Amino acid sequence: MATLELNGLRKRFGDTQVLRQIDLSLTDGEMLVIVGASGCGKSTLLRLVAGLETPTAGTVRLDGRDITQLDPSARDIAMVFQNYALYPHFSVFDNMAYGLRIRGLSKAAIQARVDAAAAMLGLGDLLTRKPRQLSGGQRQRVAMGRAIVREPKLFLFDEPLSNLDAKLRVQMRAEIRRLQRRLGITSLYVTHDQVEAMTLGDRLLVMHEGRPAQLATPMEVFEQPADTYVASFIGAPAMNFLPAILTEHGAAARLDAGPTIRFTDGPRAGPEGMALTLGIRPEHLTVGDPQLRVQVDLIEPLGSETLIHGHLPTAGAPPMVIKVAGRAPASEAIAVGIQAEHLHVFNRETGMRKAPGA
Amino acid sequence: MDRRTVFGGWLLPVLLVLPQLLLTGFFFYWPAGEAVWSSMTSQDAFGEGVRFVGWDNFAELLADPLYLESAVRTVVFCGAVSILAMGLALALAVFADREVRGRHAYRTLLIWPYAVAPAMSAVLLLFVLDPRVGLLGRWLNRMGLDWDYHLNGNQALLMVVMASAWKQVSYNFIFFLAGLQSIPRAVTEAARMDGAKGWHRFRTITVPLLAPTTFFLLVVNLVYAAFDTFGTINALTHGGPGKDTETLVLKVFRDGVVNQDIGSSSAQSVILMLGVIALTAVQFRFLGRRTET
Numbered sequence: 001m002a003t004l005e006l007n008g009l010r011k012r013f014g015d016t017q018v019l020r021q022i023d024l025s026l027t028d029g030e031m032l033v034i035v036g037a038s039g040c041g042k043s044t045l046l047r048l049v050a051g052l053e054t055p056t057a058g059t060v061r062l063d064g065r066d067i068t069q070l071d072p073s074a075r076d077i078a079m080v081f082q083n084y085a086l087y088p089h090f091s092v093f094d095n096m097a098y099g100l101r102i103r104g105l106s107k108a109a110i111q112a113r114v115d116a117a118a119a120m121l122g123l124g125d126l127l128t129r130k131p132r133q134l135s136g137g138q139r140q141r142v143a144m145g146r147a148i149v150r151e152p153k154l155f156l157f158d159e160p161l162s163n164l165d166a167k168l169r170v171q172m173r174a175e176i177r178r179l180q181r182r183l184g185i186t187s188l189y190v191t192h193d194q195v196e197a198m199t200l201g202d203r204l205l206v207m208h209e210g211r212p213a214q215l216a217t218p219m220e221v222f223e224q225p226a227d228t229y230v231a232s233f234i235g236a237p238a239m240n241f242l243p244a245i246l247t248e249h250g251a252a253a254r255l256d257a258g259p260t261i262r263f264t265d266g267p268r269a270g271p272e273g274m275a276l277t278l279g280i281r282p283e284h285l286t287v288g289d290p291q292l293r294v295q296v297d298l299i300e301p302l303g304s305e306t307l308i309h310g311h312l313p314t315a316g317a318p319p320m321v322i323k324v325a326g327r328a329p330a331s332e333a334i335a336v337g338i339q340a341e342h343l344h345v346f347n348r349e350t351g352m353r354k355a356p357g358a
Numbered sequence: 359m360d361r362r363t364v365f366g367g368w369l370l371p372v373l374l375v376l377p378q379l380l381l382t383g384f385f386f387y388w389p390a391g392e393a394v395w396s397s398m399t400s401q402d403a404f405g406e407g408v409r410f411v412g413w414d415n416f417a418e419l420l421a422d423p424l425y426l427e428s429a430v431r432t433v434v435f436c437g438a439v440s441i442l443a444m445g446l447a448l449a450l451a452v453f454a455d456r457e458v459r460g461r462h463a464y465r466t467l468l469i470w471p472y473a474v475a476p477a478m479s480a481v482l483l484l485f486v487l488d489p490r491v492g493l494l495g496r497w498l499n500r501m502g503l504d505w506d507y508h509l510n511g512n513q514a515l516l517m518v519v520m521a522s523a524w525k526q527v528s529y530n531f532i533f534f535l536a537g538l539q540s541i542p543r544a545v546t547e548a549a550r551m552d553g554a555k556g557w558h559r560f561r562t563i564t565v566p567l568l569a570p571t572t573f574f575l576l577v578v579n580l581v582y583a584a585f586d587t588f589g590t591i592n593a594l595t596h597g598g599p600g601k602d603t604e605t606l607v608l609k610v611f612r613d614g615v616v617n618q619d620i621g622s623s624s625a626q627s628v629i630l631m632l633g634v635i636a637l638t639a640v641q642f643r644f645l646g647r648r649t650e651t
């Protein structure tokens with residue numbers, strides 16, 4: 001149990017600047033989820049915290065103590081690797097006991113801790129097996145167990161569920177959250193999965209090209225994305241973007257596609273005609289409202305809802321996705337309206353969110 | 359999955375394996391058969407009459423203290439060469455596995471000795487170790503150490519062990535390096551996060567995971583030390599002083615080619631052959647079992 005503080009963390013590999021500037025602080029017992037596209041530097045960030053890489057600049061503080069230069073073996077941090085990284089020549093028991101033996105715990109204490117963790121994770125019958133005799137889900141549990149028994153100051157998870165099948169992933173996701181709450185161990189959890197990002201963390205850090213794009217609670221990130229990158233990354237199917245300009249002294253936006261929409265949450269600052277990008281999620285479009293005409297390309301029935309893929313009739317218009325409850329009308333073109341209260345407004349040049357008054 | 363290929367007739371498969379069969383037959387089974395045959399014969403002193411004597415040659419060998427001495431010497435020699443060559447290679451491979459500047463050049467340099475002919479490396483070593491001409495040899499004597507492998511049997515044995523091991527380090531290095539690199543990095547990293555420091559991690563994680571490589575190399579090194587060191591030893595010491603560096607292969611050569619005792623020499627080579635077959639069989643069984651699981 002501890003606090004974690006990252007200050008001005010940067011990492012460069014040769015000529016590639018992988019992490020540009022990371023400032024972050026975790027309170028005791030908090031679970032922070034880091035999400036971002038593949039290659040944005042998530043694993044690198046975890047490895048810096050773990051001590052497996054040394055930062056080019058910046059400091060890592062655990063419980064207020066500067067551990068930037070400390071060897072991983074002296075950090076008291078446990079990590080769950082993406083491919084589990086179990087010791088192939090040890091039994092499940094020895095995999096979990098390894099770190100405890102190094103710490104010089106008594107035989108009885110080791111037995112007690114491993115038994116407790118095994119019971120918690122349902123591994124009781126597997127303690128004598130070798131990793132190669134386990135299924136993917138069981139290996140995942142052993143990797144969790146190995147982290148838990150040590151009762152470390154900090155847990156690091158690097159996409160721990162990405163090698164599991166969908167059903168198991170849902171189950172393990174809930175289990176990880178339950179365990180983390182129960183043990184109250186401060187955790188950093190890296191994923192590229194939408195649902196994990198939304199459900200697991202107390203707070204969510206969206207990373208983009210080695211920079212933090214937004215740090216907030218998952219719902220805040222969903223409801224008020226800081227820029228177009230975050231807006232497109234969080235939420236599935238992704239948000240639709242429509243080019244527009246600022247009009248009526250900041251009280252409304254005129255879509256390049258024609259209609260003008262008044263902002264329901266207040267006017268935006270900026271010169272008349274300022275270039276904007278309007279964002280609207282697929283579920284916030286209404287079929288049957290004659291604001292926009294959308295050419296239909298493809299209809300995907302998902303059972304309880306339907307996705308309509310289409311585009312505006314203008315040449316070179318970006319694709320649009322509309323989500324409707326139930327079935328969709330089969331036609332070549334449909335009338336679509338924008339629910340103005342769900343509109344997201346971005347500066348087209350910078351991509352940043354434009355809040356009312358700003 | 360069934361990977362077998364089924365051939366219609368018998369002619370094509372036979373043709374396909376024929377070259378290999380011919381080569382093996384010509385270069386192995388024929389001479390081996392000949393050796394087995396002559397191991398059960400005895401020639402008179404003038405090389406004229408050849409008599410069939412059954413197991414007599416073998417019985418004589420096993421009762422011959424000189425042969426047993428040579429056998430013990432060979433075991434010691436093989437053990438020393440294997441341990442030295444493998445230990446050195448493992449240490450070098452561990453360093454080469456680290457991500458250090460210039461490690462490519464380092465690796466290439468380490469592989470070169472493998473390309474040097476045994477007799478050549480022996481001559482090079484003589485230049486270094488000869489008590490009168492060699493750099494190191496002269497220096498040792500000047501330091502007051504009585505270094506002369508022409509006279510001192512232990513020094514001679516030490517020298518052939520080092521020369522033979524030096525040749526084999528490159529080979530072992532390549533395999534150890536490959537073995538080290540096949541250990542997933544994350545496993546070592548997990549051990550670091552578990553608190554395992556350098557030596558402890560090496561002993562509990564690296565060494566066990568290298569076991570298959572080590573076992574394979576042990577057999578290869580034993581076979582190498584027993585058979586392929588003929589050129590090195592012969593060039594360095596001719597088995598001397600006395601018989602102090604005469605391993606079993608040298609004895610086969612001396613008894614058969616020099617002393618023309620074909621019967622005994624053949625019996626010795628049959629025993630050596632059985633030794634190789636046994637080692638190889640052990641290795642196949644062990645490796646076969648490992649790949650099953």
Ligand SMILES: Nc1ncnc2c1ncn2[C@@H]1O[C@H](COP(=O)(O)OP(=O)(O)O)[C@@H](O)[C@H]1O
Binds near residue numbers: 036041
């Ligand atoms: N050891 C390394 N040497 C050079 N480049 C690296 C190294 N590790 C990671 N990178 C690069 O850093 C970038 C970020 O990698 P990573 O942190 O693994 O991304 P993520 O986990 O978000 O997918 C990638 O472009 C990757 O190629």
Ligand SMILES: [Mg+2]
Binds near residue numbers: 044
């Ligand atoms: Mg990664």
